[in-house]
Amino acid sequence: DAKTTQPNSMESNEEEPVHLPCNHSTISGTDYIHWYRQLPSQGPEYVIHGLTSNVNNRMASLAIAEDRKSSTLILHRATLRDAAVYYCILKGQAGTALIFGKGTTLSVSS
Amino acid sequence: DAGVIQSPRHEVTEMGQEVTLRCKPISGHDYLFWYRQTMMRGLELLIYFNNNVPIDDSGMPEDRFSAKMPNASFSTLKIQPSEPRDSAVYFCASSLRRGALDTQYFGPGTRLTVL
Numbered sequence: 392d393a394k395t396t397q398p399n400s401m402e403s404n405e406e407e408p409v410h411l412p413c414n415h416s417t418i419s420g421t422d423y424i425h426w427y428r429q430l431p432s433q434g435p436e437y438v439i440h441g442l443t444s445n446v447n448n449r450m451a452s453l454a455i456a457e458d459r460k461s462s463t464l465i466l467h468r469a470t471l472r473d474a475a476v477y478y479c480i481l482k483g484q485a486g487t488a489l490i491f492g493k494g495t496t497l498s499v500s501s
Numbered sequence: 502d503a504g505v506i507q508s509p510r511h512e513v514t515e516m517g518q519e520v521t522l523r524c525k526p527i528s529g530h531d532y533l534f535w536y537r538q539t540m541m542r543g544l545e546l547l548i549y550f551n552n553n554v555p556i557d558d559s560g561m562p563e564d565r566f567s568a569k570m571p572n573a574s575f576s577t578l579k580i581q582p583s584e585p586r587d588s589a590v591y592f593c594a595s596s597l598r599r600g601a602l603d604t605q606y607f608g609p610g611t612r613l614t615v616l
Contacts, residue, residue, distance in 0.1 A: 421601065422601065423601040423602065433609060433610075434505075434592045434594070434607030434608055434609055435544070435594075435605075435607050436606075436607065437604045437605065437606070440602070440604075442601075482600070482601045482602075482603070483601055484600050484601050485599075486599070486600065486601060487532065487549060487600075487603070488534060488546040488549055488557070489534075489544075489546070490546075491544035491545070492543070
């Protein structure tokens with residue numbers, strides 16, 4: 392699976408939108424972009440995934456660049472509960488296990 | 502469904518003792534994963550099973566580590582003998598399928614401290 396690059400940390404204020412970037416310049420045509428997050432003292436949890444088109448679910452939105460070399464996880468209104476480490480992971484068709492990088496630690500202030 | 506269940510949630514033991522961590526995956530999931538998380542190395546895969554059969558154990562650090570899945574609803578990760586450097590949070594996860602679209606569901610983890 393190809394490698395991803397994320398900022399180490401980001402800060403946000405409550406009720407504001409948050410844009411978490413991820414670079415994956417070596418992504419292959421069949422790799423899906425997955426996002427997981429890990430709240431303090433919990434196991435990772437799935438957030439969203441996509442291939443080419445932008446995706447929305449109840450937790451977040453995923454915006455994928457046209458060349459697929461980068462993507463952005465969007466939290467539309469950050470809450471204190473969104474403070475977590477966010478991981479951007481690529482998964483190919485043959486991929487099984489998740490390969491975690493260091494992720495982005497998001498801090499949310501009230 | 503109750504999600505992935507792990508026990509114990511916390512384990513404190515002394516060096517040299519045997520440690521057994523337990524996991525119950527989500528019913529119907531064919532894949533089970535064991536991960537370990539430390540400050541130094543982050544989250545890393547130890548081993549995974551498909552239909553109770555170990556498929557990839559290349560992440561198991563040493564022969565002191567062993568994992569079994571005797572049936573579809575139970576798996577164990579055993580460390581014998583344990584060492585202080587094994588102190589970490591151990592996560593179990595399960596998924597319905599493999600491949601690009603699979604979603605893994607993680608348990609709450611077992612925090613292991615080896616004194």
